[in-house]
Amino acid sequence: MDQRISFVTLAVADLEVSRRFYVDGLGWRAELDEPGEVVMLMAGEHLVLSLWARDQFEEEVGAIAAPSTAAGVPPFTLAHNVPTPEDVDRVLAEAAAAGAEALGEGTERAWGGYTGYFADPDGFRWEVAFNPGPIGQKVLP
Structure with missing residues (x-):
C-alpha cells in the first residue's frame, strides 16, 4: 500500500450548513455536490475532504459510536x-x-x-x- 491518504471524510449533521461554511464562507470550491448526500472538496493535489450527510455515512459505514452532543472533542x-x-x-x-x-x-x-x-x-x-x-x-x- 502506498503511503498516502486520498480522502478525509467527515460525517456532518447538516450537509447544507457545512456546505455553506466551507464553500460560501471559506471560499472553497466543491468538486462534487450531491444535495442531501455529499460535498467533496479538493484539499490538496491528491486529497479530497468529503462532507457526508450523517445518515448517508451511517448507511454505508455503520452506526456512529458517540452522538455529536457528547462531552469533549473528536480525538483528531x-x-x-x-x-x-x-x-x-x-x-x-x-x-x-x-x-x-x-x-x-x-x-x-x-x-x-x-x-x-x-x-x-x-x-x-x-x-x-x-x-x-x-x-x-x-x-x-
Whole structure:
C-alpha cells in the first residue's frame, strides 16, 4: 500500500450548513455536490475532504459510536499550514467570519511554531499552523 491518504471524510449533521461554511464562507470550491448526500472538496493535489450527510455515512459505514452532543472533542484535528504567523491570524479571522467557532487566538508554541484553532459547524477542530521546521515547510504549496 502506498503511503498516502486520498480522502478525509467527515460525517456532518447538516450537509447544507457545512456546505455553506466551507464553500460560501471559506471560499472553497466543491468538486462534487450531491444535495442531501455529499460535498467533496479538493484539499490538496491528491486529497479530497468529503462532507457526508450523517445518515448517508451511517448507511454505508455503520452506526456512529458517540452522538455529536457528547462531552469533549473528536480525538483528531485537521490542519491547514501557512507560511507565516500573520497568516495564522488571517485564516483564523476568515474562519470566524465564515461562522466558525473561534477557539482562542494564535499562540506561540513551545516547539517553535505558532498555531490557533477553530471549530467547523460540527465541532471538528481545525488547527491553523505556522511550523518553521522542515516537515512544516514540506506541506506548503
